[in-house]
Amino acid sequence: QPPPCTDFDIAYFHSYSHLGIHHEMIKDRVRTETYREAIMRHQSFIAGKVVVDVGCGTGILSIFCAQAGAKRVYAVDASEIALQANEVVKENNLSDVVIVLHGRVEDVEIDEEVDVIISEWMGYMLLYESMLGSVITARDRWLKPGGLILPSNATLFMAPVTHTDRYSESIDFWRNVYGINMSALIPLAKQSSFEEPSVETITGENILTWPHEVKHIDSYSVSIDELKTVTSKFKFSSMMRAPLHGFAFWFDVEFNGPAIAPSNYHSTSIVDNHMANGSQRKRRTNPNEALVLSTAPEDPPTHWQQTLIYLYDPLALEQDQLIEGSVTLSQSKENARFMNIHLEYSVGGRNYVKESVMK
């Protein structure tokens, strides 16, 4: 019995019916070329096999899979864009290989088991949009034992951030506006600038210390239930004396084959962490040379950028000062496509809470 398709789901699917959003994603070369590379590296698992592309959009990943020799690709999308994907498939004379299914993975029928699931499901802060649930549904409905899921795992990171330019531009701006003191607007400026999460590109210079791993997801074992609420405790030690302006979130995903043992293939990062101090690292070494799509500030920018949760007021940090607390990400009860972000943190013996909603 599939879950009901809510009005929010319908609005969500409709937001992908506009071509502009697909244009933006496809022209993100880091994203699209990494996916193509992942498909080509796993060609031995794809050639002659059956693939499902969850949320196929314009169908580009499905066609990459067809080019890699897939016997059949089910390209599934609940958005109207599926009709366009079908036209692209026809134009490329791939109708015998790529079968476009317009509907939710919960609702469409595929009358065979599949060898491979591929999906580009990641939202801002990894979990925004809650699309991973569709991949899980596809896995549980159709994937053969021993089948391949791309990406194989995903990790959400966070780190404390200093960003004086951004704070000044949004807040201090009002202290002297063409010679006029408009500080009376600062409370509203803080609210309008920092109430909601901000998607923007920062650099490694903004990051105050090694990131914390908020959530590691194994595509093979993750359940829909564990994504409803994700909580993680963090403990940062600032490497600099600097104002703390907020926390940045980003993610990476890896594309590993199913042949490597699970304890290995989804956790080069975790292994590194454990070798270091258990929860913190700035940059992964990658001994297995797994293919990684990274949206970290120190890596080339992507359309995901980073997601910033700004504090309403900066906190002065000394070098080596601790920032301890926890973050809870939960699907909004009203609209599961929204995400509530609850941050608790203490600095210098004082406790703070920041609530925000990604809409």
Place this chain on the structure above:
Amino acid sequence: QPPPCTDFDIAYFHSYSHLGIHHEMIKDRVRTETYREAIMRHQSFIAGKVVVDVGCGTGILSIFCAQAGAKRVYAVDASEIALQANEVVKENNLSDVVIVLHGRVEDVEIDEEVDVIISEWMGYMLLYESMLGSVITARDRWLKPGGLILPSNATLFMAPVTHTDRYSESIDFWRNVYGINMSALIPLAKQSSFEEPSVETITGENILTWPHEVKHIDSYSVSIDELKTVTSKFKFSSMMRAPLHGFAFWFDVEFNGPAIAPSNYHSTSIVDNHMANGSQRKRRTNPNEALVLSTAPEDPPTHWQQTLIYLYDPLALEQDQLIEGSVTLSQSKENARFMNIHLEYSVGGRNYVKESVMK
């Protein structure tokens, strides 16, 4: 009997309750510094006088007028931002001079005649948002005979544009997407990229010939009725052999004093036009050295940028080829804040029509 305040008006006013939009406007230095300069140049008309600021926003122009020595400034705004303006006024100890009125100019009461009306009312394509009607209402309700209106006049221009990079990036992109032919998406790409007007910054390089004056507005004599529908015939002669991709619209406003005779002060541009060929000019000479706020492609960029109406398909133009037609801008009947743009043009003996709506 004031016109009713519709749900669309309420939504419109509410869109100005967010501080971000005011931040964007205020930090547009071309805009804000030109207004400040206009106030300072007209200090002799303002000092000791009564001013109305129509749509005061955060109150910055009202405070400039107070700094110029105004006896009293009525700062009127129907948006909630008026409450913030009031806080700014208090913080600057100007409550005796600047009286913030939260309401529509149609509804608020001012119990005296005023000497000066100032307003930054211009929207994209000059007329989008239909805010000039509020200035007209203020003028007709309160302005003394011989009073000053800033800006004193405004002119909307259009010109044919070539913009191969933009067209390629939006349309030709789909011909070869990482080696895949996705031309099947081109009809949708044309619709999604070019159905609506596009606000973007172009340069003088994109302009194919001298602009056409679509509408000249004299702040002293313009009526609400004449703004409901504006029609203008144009005849361009392309100075280059190039593909025609669409038409660009931009405007300028002038800040002239009331002392100069009307036939003079609102039409340096018109005088120039008549001396040239009656309707076309690329750049105004300005013998009276009127202060001009220009949003033309050849001038420094502003937050208004330019507004582009793209054709779905480019038309190949020869040098000196004629483009004749007409443009009609009308307030949407459903929502007067929206603008319908009806373009008819003929090139090489063929006739074309492009309809779009600015929402």
